[in-house]
Amino acid sequence: MTSTAPGQLAPAPLRAYGGYLFDLDGTIYLGDSLLPGAYELVTGLRRSGRETLFLSNNPTRDPQMYADKLTRLGLPTPVDRIVNPVVTMVAWLRAEAPDAAVFVIGEEPLIRAIRAAGIRTSEDPREIDVVIASYDRSFDYRKLQIAFDALWQYRRARLVATNPDAYCPMPEGRGEPDAAAVIAAIEASTGIRCEANVGKPAPVMLRTALDVLGLPGPECLMVGDRLHTDIAMAADAGIDSALVLTGESTAEMAAQLPPERRPTFVLPRIDALLSPFTGA
Numbered sequence: 399m400t401s402t403a404p405g406q407l408a409p410a411p412l413r414a415y416g417g418y419l420f421d422l423d424g425t426i427y428l429g430d431s432l433l434p435g436a437y438e439l440v441t442g443l444r445r446s447g448r449e450t451l452f453l454s455n456n457p458t459r460d461p462q463m464y465a466d467k468l469t470r471l472g473l474p475t476p477v478d479r480i481v482n483p484v485v486t487m488v489a490w491l492r493a494e495a496p497d498a499a500v501f502v503i504g505e506e507p508l509i510r511a512i513r514a515a516g517i518r519t520s521e522d523p524r525e526i527d528v529v530i531a532s533y534d535r536s537f538d539y540r541k542l543q544i545a546f547d548a549l550w551q552y553r554r555a556r557l558v559a560t561n562p563d564a565y566c567p568m569p570e571g572r573g574e575p576d577a578a579a580v581i582a583a584i585e586a587s588t589g590i591r592c593e594a595n596v597g598k599p600a601p602v603m604l605r606t607a608l609d610v611l612g613l614p615g616p617e618c619l620m621v622g623d624r625l626h627t628d629i630a631m632a633a634d635a636g637i638d639s640a641l642v643l644t645g646e647s648t649a650e651m652a653a654q655l656p657p658e659r660r661p662t663f664v665l666p667r668i669d670a671l672l673s674p675f676t677g678a
Contacts, residue, residue, distance in 0.1 A: 421622030424645025435669025504532030523547030561597030
């Protein structure tokens with residue numbers, strides 16, 4: 399794994415990878431529009447026989463909703479090529495708390511997936527074993543009180559989260575408060591720390607993605623716009639990564655990181671990754 403030198407943009411990779419893991423918001427699209435070069439890159443990779451998979455930290459949609467959106471935008475994608483916290487939270491609960499009663503501070507796709515997996519949900523603090531903090535646009539004081547009672551008063555629940563993002567990027571430079579705001583409210587009021595996160599940069603997200611692709615990490619490239627999630631996850635696993643400058647993070651921010659935490663490549667737009675196939 400190589401890294402960028404301070405103040406430099408690392409050129410596009412000279413070799414092709416077997417698999418490409420793409421963040422979505424800020425990398426492939428923003429809002430309801432593909433970002434420049436995304437269509438050309440993904441279709442080019444698919445024509446070349448490369449594996450592609452999409453990762454998102456947004457738990458307000460399930461994989462089918464993401465697959466439908468990509469299809470509408472001109473990139474038909476099977477539902478099994480989407481991994482997000484709706485998938486990884488169910489996997490975590492099955493492995494770590496299979497018999498738990500769960501209180502979900504989250505939106506309907508996450509709640510629906512947890513119930514479909516046979517995991518019991520509850521709003522009774524006396525029986526809640528796990529409180530899940532997630533991106534929830536209906537978060538209110540009632541939900542905070544239930545979490546508070548389960549964690550602080552009855553001292554029986556564990557606090558986990560779908561993702562650590564402070565905000566979700568929106569078109570025209572806007573954003574919406576994300577799961578970190580919910581986590582912070584619960585931690586501040588209860589004094590209980592969140593013990594697990596199942597979104598990027600958590601290892602469970604990358605393990606799930608590599609299992610889907612059936613490829614080892616060194617044969618894959620992680621592509622995203624956020625240093626603290628997309629690129630950090632790749633750095634933790636020792637796999638190559640590409641930061642695209644179409645979202646939150648900048649080349650200057652990347653250069654300030656320790657060498658071992660920097661992206662392998664820093665690219666102005668995503669279709670620079672086509673260079674190994676075009677000879678550019």
